[in-house]
Amino acid sequence: MSRKTRDFFSVEWVKLELIRTAYATRGGLFAKMDPRMVISWYLILAVVPWLTHDLVTIIALFGITAASAALARVGPLVLGLFLIGFITDFAYAFGAAWVFGGDHETALALVEITLKLATVSLASIAAFVSLDPEELSTGLLAWKAPELLAFGVSYGYRMMPILFEEFGTVFTGLRLRSPQGKKGFLGLRALWRWGTWAVQAFYPIFLNTAKSVRTTVESLETRGFTAAQGRDLRIARLSIGALDVAVVAVTLVAVVGAFELGALFTIA
Structure with missing residues (x-):
């Protein structure tokens, strides 16, 4: 068992995982999409979290990006590094609130910014490991x-x-x-x-x-x-299909639903 663990965390394994991530060899939903639509999808989820301070909405947006990362088949190395940073940031938020004499509102404010950064990070991971x-x-x-x-x-x-x-x-x-x-x-x-x-x-x-x-x-x-003609030839190969439109449309509906959910809890 110890030998398997050493092989799993060896330098060679890390190198192979990073190469798989860089060259999008795991496949996934976004790997089948047009790169223009993947970038557009990422920009939506990278901007939307900063337009609200409602914690319920931010949690819902985080759930959307978490599901997207699962569909993108993110590798264990990148996902593990993200989880380590995410847990560390949460511990830092509560620790800072306690050390500097803050109350629960201070902790919630730090949790909010941590969730926003985590949402954007997951969206970027899901998008760029697929291209x-x-x-x-x-x-x-x-x-x-x-x-x-x-x-x-x-x-x-x-x-x-x-x-x-x-x-x-x-x-x-x-x-x-x-x-x-x-x-x-x-x-x-x-x-x-x-x-x-x-x-x-x-x-x-x-x-x-x-x-x-x-x-x-x-x-x-x-x-x-870097040539103008080469640029035109490369762009000419791109095509937007039904899957691209469907993924972006479903994402927009999910984002609107997240805001509606936040408004519902606020009224309640």
């Missing part, structure tokens, strides 16, 4: 985003596998060349060594990755990522 780099950059171009922004998004995603591979190689080399020593109390010495190696690994990573930068940039330029 591969080319679809995301094409969707940005379709919405008149600057060419350099779309180019940077696509280029950054394509550099991720190289960075992870280089990190694994350099980190393993540092482990083999460095003395292992004792683990110390609760393994603190071993944890310190691993942290030191991780920091030291970042310096040679960028030097090794720079060798691949020119080839990648030339490849993207050849495919017309």
Whole structure:
């Protein structure tokens, strides 16, 4: 069991999970949609939470984004990191209210802002784990985003596998060349060594990755990522279908229902 746990939380597993997330290999509802509509769907849920202070409405909006994240098949790594941050923020909200002498209203105000941030975070996770780099950059171009922004998004995603591979190689080399020593109390010495190696690994990573930068940039330029004609050709491949309209329509109805629910509880 311990070996399975180590394999589950190994550097290789983290690398594979991040690559799956970046390249949208898990599928899901939003992966079948037009990238323009996915971005529009995200903008709706990213703006709406900031238009209300009603806690019931915010909780309902959080439920909508949570269901969307489930439909998007978010990976365990990203979801786990989100849950850790979400629980930590909630603990911080109640802790800050208690330490600084606040009452229940102060705690509720901090909970409200935490739920709003969590709602926007879940919406962004559900949307962007469902789009591969080319679809995301094409969707940005379709919405008149600057060419350099779309180019940077696509280029950054394509550099991720190289960075992870280089990190694994350099980190393993540092482990083999460095003395292992004792683990110390609760393994603190071993944890310190691993942290030191991780920091030291970042310096040679960028030097090794720079060798691949020119080839990648030339490849993207050849495919017309920054040319006007290439932009028109990429946008021409997009098409909005019935699924796109249905998802956005259902989301709008659910958002209106969340506001109606908040108003109902306020009147009651």
